[in-house]
Amino acid sequence: MLSRIAQSLYWVGRYVERAEDTARILDVHIHHLLEDASVEEDVACRSLLGVMGITDVPDPVDINRVTERLAFDPSSGTSIRGALVAARDNARGAQESLSSELWECLNSTYNSLPSQVDRAMRVGPHAFFRFVKERSAMILGLTEATLSRDDGWRFVVLGRSLERVDMTTRLLMACFGEPCGPSEWVTTLRSCGAHEAFLRTYRRPANASSVAEFLLLDRLFPRSAFHALGVAEECLAALEPRAGRAGLEGKARNILGRARTQLEFRTVGELIAELPRHLDQLQAACAEAGEAVALRFFNHTKAIEWSLEEAVGHR
């Protein structure tokens, strides 16, 4: 597969996941902010922006500015709109490796963004977040339903899984950074669409350790860091099937495998005791793995310049 195509597919996966996760996080947090009068708007907004890696925010920060920045900004890769535009741009260059249904879905999502943003301005952002979640679900569904399980599909899933680990980690970092009550834990779980799954599994109210356990270690929930790391690893293993007797060839796979085992063989108590450090490590592993994937699979050769061989005349 051409490295350009592989790169495009990987970023389709990443951007769609980013748009969806951002929509989920914003949806839950904005409603939480509106419902709970005890929350300081400025602090909550800053922590929300901090989760997304945005620190250069001018005073004062209110929820409108946050939505503007994280949802509607068409030029930023961290906003929902920007991510969906980028996903569609990547898909456009790799149409022959996608199904036309998937491409049409991405394209029509892109085409309806302006009207959806207008609508959100009138009736509030919830409608926009719902639109994004629905379209993401559709894109995910079409990816699973219409793509062959070949390397192209693996790059989409790899991108999606890495982004998922990244987003879940960011979310947890924000929550554990400050004192939280039970309602914040519910918010956190709902941001990942994990509240119901959590309740069915634990059958008791959420607290710090059970939420950390569920979102980091759960073997069955697809948005847990552990599960997403496993999926990413499987993709990498299939992309580089030459397994020797010892060691691994893919650097990205080493990084992810190490991160996964760091989680897998620790008790919740150990994790909670040093959670910020573990989350930092996980975040670093995601970034490193992303770079390793780029280096291994998307290493474009530069545009080739040709020179003429010197000619020998007749004498």
Place this chain on the structure above:
Amino acid sequence: MSWRIRIEHRTTHRYKREVRSSYNEARMTPLDTDRQRVLEAVVGVSPPTPSARYTDYWGTIVDVFDVHVPHTELTVSAMAVVETSAPQNRASDVGWEDLASPENLDRFAELLAPTGRAPMSHEMTEVAKNLRAEGSPLEASEGASEWVRGRLRYERGTTSVLTSATEALEIGAGVCQDFVHLTLALLRSMGIPARYTSGYLHPTPSADVGGSHTGQSHAWAEAWVGHWFPIDPTNGSDVGERHVVVARGRDYTDVSPLKGIFHGGPAEGLEVTVDLTRLA
């Protein structure tokens, strides 16, 4: 009398930095013609690479190869053993009106048209008119060769591989390539179909059997006067045992011995050696 000559033609390109890929065409395999026979011909490339062979539009044998291992030196060695024959009978009964017949104008259209290296000019047309008046196309061809030898001095370094006939004429000097281009321009101005012929010239007419001589890639012209009549304007000698034909075309561009493009480098140097040995 015929000669048997072994030719060893070695071209080495050197590069300052590694070249990652290069695509090349070598025109270095002598032709089988009515006056020469090729007994053996091998083109070798280092770094070793498989090559393909085809015959181009002008009947030249072309070896095509590309090198994709990083290298700082590319060597193409062509070795051939060729039997050549004495100058052929030059008699010709073709007149100017035969050359101007619609059939011949059509058949030789490509070899009558001016080229970038052998362009037409006002001066050339005047000279051509005078030469035509001297006699038959055969005589006019020889006259053209003599006129060129009168106007150009053989001197290396005065012209480059890219010089055209008019530029060489202005300089008043050149190497065999320029002599040929000027001759071709004249012949074509007269309406005589003419082609550029490249190959090798054994430098020593009295060469011993077995002795190796350093030679050069050489070029001469062929004029169509009912048959292809070879003319060597550079030294005015007959084309015979010492000449080995490799390629033919409209001008130098069609027959350059090694053409290529590469990625990487840049080029640092070029070395060409031609060794000619008379075997019999």
